[in-house]
Structure formats: structure tokens, C-alpha cells
Amino acid sequence: MVWARTEVDGIPAYWADGDGDLKAHLIFRVGTADEQLAVSGITHLIEHLALFAVKGQAHTVNGQVDATTTVFAVKGDPQEVVEFLTGVCGALRSLPFDRLQVENRILRAEANDRAPALLEPLLLWRYGAATYGVSSYEEFGVGRHTPDQISAWVERWFTRDNAVLVFMGGPPPESLRLDLPAGERIPPPAPSSALPVTPAYFTEPLQHTVAANAVVGRSVPAQAYTMLLGRRLEKKLRMELGISYSPAASYNVRDADVAHVTAFADGLPENHAELVSAFVFHFRLTAEEAASGQEIADIVDRLRTAKRDSPSGTAYGNALRELFGREPISDRDHAASLAAVDPEAVREVGVEALRSALLMTPGWELPGARFHPAPWTSADAVDGQVLRSADAPVDGERLVIGPAGVSLVQSPSRRVTVRFPECEAMLAWPDGARRLIGRDGFSLLIEPTLWIGGSSLTARLDEAIPADRVVPRPRRSSDRIPKPKASRYQRVRARLTRDRAAGAAPTRRTGGGDAD
Numbered sequence: 001m002v003w004a005r006t007e008v009d010g011i012p013a014y015w016a017d018g019d020g021d022l023k024a025h026l027i028f029r030v031g032t033a034d035e036q037l038a039v040s041g042i043t044h045l046i047e048h049l050a051l052f053a054v055k056g057q058a059h060t061v062n063g064q065v066d067a068t069t070t071v072f073a074v075k076g077d078p079q080e081v082v083e084f085l086t087g088v089c090g091a092l093r094s095l096p097f098d099r100l101q102v103e104n105r106i107l108r109a110e111a112n113d114r115a116p117a118l119l120e121p122l123l124l125w126r127y128g129a130a131t132y133g134v135s136s137y138e139e140f141g142v143g144r145h146t147p148d149q150i151s152a153w154v155e156r157w158f159t160r161d162n163a164v165l166v167f168m169g170g171p172p173p174e175s176l177r178l179d180l181p182a183g184e185r186i187p188p189p190a191p192s193s194a195l196p197v198t199p200a201y202f203t204e205p206l207q208h209t210v211a212a213n214a215v216v217g218r219s220v221p222a223q224a225y226t227m228l229l230g231r232r233l234e235k236k237l238r239m240e241l242g243i244s245y246s247p248a249a250s251y252n253v254r255d256a257d258v259a260h261v262t263a264f265a266d267g268l269p270e271n272h273a274e275l276v277s278a279f280v281f282h283f284r285l286t287a288e289e290a291a292s293g294q295e296i297a298d299i300v301d302r303l304r305t306a307k308r309d310s311p312s313g314t315a316y317g318n319a320l321r322e323l324f325g326r327e328p329i330s331d332r333d334h335a336a337s338l339a340a341v342d343p344e345a346v347r348e349v350g351v352e353a354l355r356s357a358l359l360m361t362p363g364w365e366l367p368g369a370r371f372h373p374a375p376w377t378s379a380d381a382v383d384g385q386v387l388r389s390a391d392a393p394v395d396g397e398r399l400v401i402g403p404a405g406v407s408l409v410q411s412p413s414r415r416v417t418v419r420f421p422e423c424e425a426m427l428a429w430p431d432g433a434r435r436l437i438g439r440d441g442f443s444l445l446i447e448p449t450l451w452i453g454g455s456s457l458t459a460r461l462d463e464a465i466p467a468d469r470v471v472p473r474p475r476r477s478s479d480r481i482p483k484p485k486a487s488r489y490q491r492v493r494a495r496l497t498r499d500r501a502a503g504a505a506p507t508r509r510t511g512g513g514d515a516d
Contacts, residue, residue: 002311005318005328006171009178011160014319014328015167016311021060023168024081025316026072026088026178029323030157032135033067033189037437038425038469041107041139042153043070046095048103049150053091054084067132068188068255069323070158078173085165089178092158097147104143111138118264122213125202125374126358128194128441129424132254137437140425140471159183164319168312187325188255194375194440201359201371208272210279211264211360214353218259220303220337225349226251226261227299228291232282233265241278243271256324261353269363276365283357284370286350290343300341307334378417378442381407387451391486399451401460406436408444418444426465429473431481432458436465447482 003016030043047063047070055061060075061084074084120136127133160180165172216222230249237244247265254260263283267275307314318328329337358374359367384402389395400407405419418438427435434457435445446461448454462470 002331003315003318004171008165008172008176009160009180010182011163011165011178011180012319012322013165013167013172014315014322015171016169016315018169018312020169021075022078022081022170022173023075023312024073024085024172025166025319026085027164027166027319027323028070028158029068029162029186029188030070031066031068033131034157034186035134035141036424036468037129037134037137037140038471039141039145039149040134040137041142042145042150043157044107044139045100045103045142045145046070046092046150046154046158047072048106049095049097049099050088050091052099052103053096054087067135069320078170078175081167082173082176085176085178089180092154093179093181095147095150095154097150100145100147107139107142111142118209118211119213119262121202121204122211122262122358122360124194124441125200125360126195126213126215127192128439129437130192130439131189132191133194133441137425140427144472155181156183157186161185164323166312166316166319168315185323185325191254192439195358196375197372199354199357199359199371200374201361201367202374202376203361203364203366205363207360207362208269209264209266209360210272210276210362210365211262212279212283213358213360214261215254215258215356216261216349216352218253218257219349220334221341221345222259222261222349223251223303224296224299224341225286225346225353227302228295228346229261229263229283229286229350229353231299232286233263233279236282237265237267237275237278241274243267243275243278247279253320253324256321256326267362272361272363272365276361276367280359280367280371283359284354287347287354288350290347293343296341296343296346300338304335304338307338375440377414378407378440381409381415381417382419387453387457390450390452390454390484392452394486394490399446399454399457401457405464406444406446406461416442416444418442420464423465423469425471426461426469427471427473428462430475433476433481434458434461436461450482450484 006013044065047065051063062073064071072088074081124133124136161183162185226249233247237247244265244267249263252260265279321328359371361367381400382402382405384400387399389397398409407415407417409415418436422439423436424439425437432448437443446457448457
């Protein structure tokens with residue numbers, strides 16, 4: 001027997017044989033995708049608080065929060081494992097709230113040191129500012145979660161019915177008892193969407209990497225496809241063309257039914273055009289032409305070997321399957337799935353990947369007609385009061401605020417709109433500036449000092465946005481508050497130019513104020 005399933009106090013427990021110390025993972029079905037943007041970070045905070053309560057013990061321990069799971073891990077002898085897992089469950093029932101201020105500082109320091117992940121812009125452009133796009137933003141709730149909010153979150157998510165266990169190196173210790181409350185198994189959230197059509201692309205002028213993210217059904221052929229794509233990118237972009245150092249592709253489970261396939265390739269700016277062209281060519285090729293039988297046979301052999309050599313990986317994978325609401329897969333069924341993989345099955349995954357693809361290109365390189373530009377402007381503007389820029393007519397932008405929301409209109413074809421019911425977070429500065437982030441990921445920074453009649457904007461926005469969506473920001477120094485840039489001379493000159501272009505005689509007004 002290489003892996004098995006049992007239960008510990010009603011919690012499914014998967015285990016596999018192995019050498020050395022016992023490794024254990026207590027996994028809860030909750031992550032950043034379950035959080036609302038304005039209060040995000042609460043799950044990460046709970047993980048920190050619980051670990052603090054048990055880290056003083058002589059364990060090799062760790063914790064991690066991703067989009068859909070929170071994991072507490074330990075490595076040691078059976079008694080150390082029992083003490084750690086028991087301690088975590090006890091801590092979740094009575095978190096050390098006197099530690100809140102310190103852990104909030106630690107979370108801020110951790111965020112400050114964290115390098116941006118390559119996947120973040122892809123997730124933001126695909127999902128917007130909700131569900132699987134939340135992790136693309138900073139944890140706006142850090143420092144504002146109250147003990148009551150934290151306790152309510154723990155009560156909902158950290159229960160024995162919303163957890164699984166994984167043991168590597170042997171079965172669960174017989175003395176293990178886990179005191180977790182009853183609850184419910186909560187599936188991963190339905191995804192939000194910021195893409196009206198795919199395949200799509202967006203450009204990242206400061207990036208030196210081309211990357212693609214696709215959504216495919218979870219399957220063994222999808223794993224084979226990912227390996228095929230990664231192999232081809234490495235062979236062509238690195239080995240043959242020498243324009244990328246580390247092209248690769250990865251397969252990551254999103255929820256019960258879907259996985260992300262993410263591919264990327266780095267390159268120097270002078271090679272961006274060739275890099276994008278070659279990357280897109282091979283991404284499309286996997287959908288348009290079946291690989292050779294030998295190429296797929298080699299990949300299947302690698303997958304088969306990886307499974308045979310890692311029973312603990314099978315145990316962990318089946319634990320996540322059950323946590324996400326799927327049936328565990330037996331070794332026999334998995335072997336049958338591997339045997340059924342052929343070039344056509346892999347090509348069909350390629351078709352699925354291309355159909356759902358979101359491409360990020362470096363600089364201003366474009367991927368070709370097959371890919372549609374992802375929306376970089378809102379579809380429409382709201383109706384309401386129109387405010388002119390304090391630099392008008394040098395600056396022709398208009399701000400429209402009404403009962404439904406607010407829009408920045410830069411031209412008839414370029415506008416950014418955030419509707420109040422779809423505002424996921426509003427950052428609020430003491431000086432009156434407000435930044436609204438819509439569910440679709442569009443963001444609108446409103447500086448009252450830059451708009452004629454802007455003194456009322458702050459109060460109107462504060463009235464429109466629910467308090468639980470407001471994120472207080474620290475005070476800014478006076479030199480950080482923007483002021484109009486255009487001089488009186490520039491405004492008058494711009495008005496005269498506009499009037500001449502319109503064929504109208506310039507008007508003249510007397511008095512001490514600036515002309516409208």
C-alpha cells in the first residue's frame with residue numbers, strides 16, 4: 001500500500017509511507033479568493049496568530065495561504081506532530097488577540113519585502129478585483145480586523161468539516177486528537193470575470209517577460225499538455241534561438257473542475273519582438289497540430305514515473321480533491337487515464353487553452369490578430385454632474401459623478417468608470433483624495449484639488465460607498481497633494497486656440513477671476 005485514506009475526529013486523513021521524519025499538513029478550504037478586497041488579509045492574519053501560539057515548540061513548522069487553501073505544516077517525530085496539530089486547533093479556538101498589533105506589523109513588513117509575482121497581473125486582468133484576482137492587490141484589511149471579525153471568520157471557515165489532513169512518512173499517530181468545531185464544507189468561489197472575450201492580450205511596458213495564462217479542465221491530458229508546452233518553449237526559445245533564459249510552463253489547480261496553465265519566457269528588450277512571435281507561434285501550434293506519438297509517449301512516461309516515485313504527492317492531491325468536493329482517484333484509474341493519453345487528447349487541451357488564453361506581452365509588442373485586446377477602457381460613462389479639470393482647457397478631461405457611480409472621461413473613446421454597487425474598495429486619505437477600485441479591476445483616483453468644484457467630491461463619494469468598503473490611508477505630506485499645473489497664461493492661450501479652431505470669436509471677460 002503506497003497511500004491510504006482514514007479519518008481523525010471526522011477529518012479526512014490521507015497518508016503515504018516514506019522514510020525519515022513524519023510530515024503532516026492540516027489544510028482548510030479558505031484562502032484569498034474567499035475574501036472581500038477591502039478587508040483582505042484576514043486569513044493570512046489568522047494563520048500568523050495560530051502559528052505564533054505553537055512556534056515556541058521544537059518543531060519544523062510553516063504556514064501558507066493561497067487562493068483557496070490555508071495550510072499548517074509540521075515535520076518531526078510523531079509526538080512533535082501531535083503537539084503541533086493539537087496546538088494549532090487549540091489556538092484557532094482561542095487566538096492570542098493581544099498579539100494583533102505585532103502580527104499586523106509583521107504582515108506589513110512581509111508585504112514590503114515580497115517581490116511582485118509574475119502571475120499577479122494575469123490574474124488581475126482575468127478576474128478583476130474579486131475572487132481569484134484579490135491576491136493581485138495588497139492586503140487592504142491588515143491593521144483593521146477586529147477580534148469579533150476574526151472570530152467570526154474562524155467560526156465559518158476553520159472547522160473539521162472544511163478541512164483535510166495529509167501525512168507523509170506514515171499514518172496519523174494513534175494518539176492524535178483534533179478539537180475542531182463542526183461546520184460545513186465550502187466549495188471554492190465561482191470566479192469573477194474581467195474579460196468579455198478570449199483569447200485576449202494586454203501589454204506591460206515595464207515587463208521583460210511574455211506570459212500566458214489559460215483555464216482548462218483538470219485532467220491528465222492537461223498535465224501532459226503543460227509539459228509539452230514547456231518542453232517546446234525551452235527547446236525553441238532557449239536551446240535554438242537563445243532569446244530566453246528560463247522559459248517554462250506550470251499546471252496549477254484552481255478549483256474542483258478547473259486548472260490554470262501558465263507559461264512564460266523572459267528576454268532582453270532588443271529581443272522582445274522575436275520572443276513574442278516565437279512564444280505565440282508555439283502556443284498556437286499545440287492547438288493546431290498534434291504532437292508526435294513518441295513525444296507524447298515520452299511525456300506520459302515522465303508523468304507515470306513521477307507518480308510512482310511520489311506516493312505522498314498522490315495522497316496530497318487526493319486530499320485536495322476531496323477538500324474541493326471531488327472523489328479521490330485510485331491508482332488504477334490514474335493509470336488508465338495515463339494510458340489513454342494520446343496526441344489528439346493533448347491537442348484538444350491545446351485548443352481549450354488557446355480559446356481561454358490571456359497573454360501578457362512586454363513593452364508594446366502585439367501578438368497578432370488572433371488575440372483580442374483586453375479592455376483598457378470602460379464600456380460607458382455614468383450620467384451625472386460634469387466637472388472640468390482645474391487645468392482646463394489645457395487639460396480636457398471631465399469627471400462625471402452621479403447616483404450610479406463616477407467616470408473619468410479623457411476622450412469619447414477613453415473613459416474609466418466605477419459604479420458604486422461594484423466598488424470593491426475605496427482608499428480614503430485624510431486630505432480628501434479617494435481611489436475607487438471596481439470589481440472589474442478598473443481603478444479611479446480622484447483628487448478633489450484637481451477639479452473645478454471638487455470640494456464636494458469627498459463627501460459625495462463617502463456617502464455613496466458603504467463603510468465596510470472604505471480603506472483608510474495614512475496622512476500625506478502637503479507636497480504629496482497634487483495641485484493644478486497649468487498657468488493662467490497657458491489656460492488663456494489654450495482657450496484662444498480652441499476658439500479659433502471652432503471658428504468662434506474669442507470672448508473677453510472682466511474681473512479678477514480666471515476665465516472659465
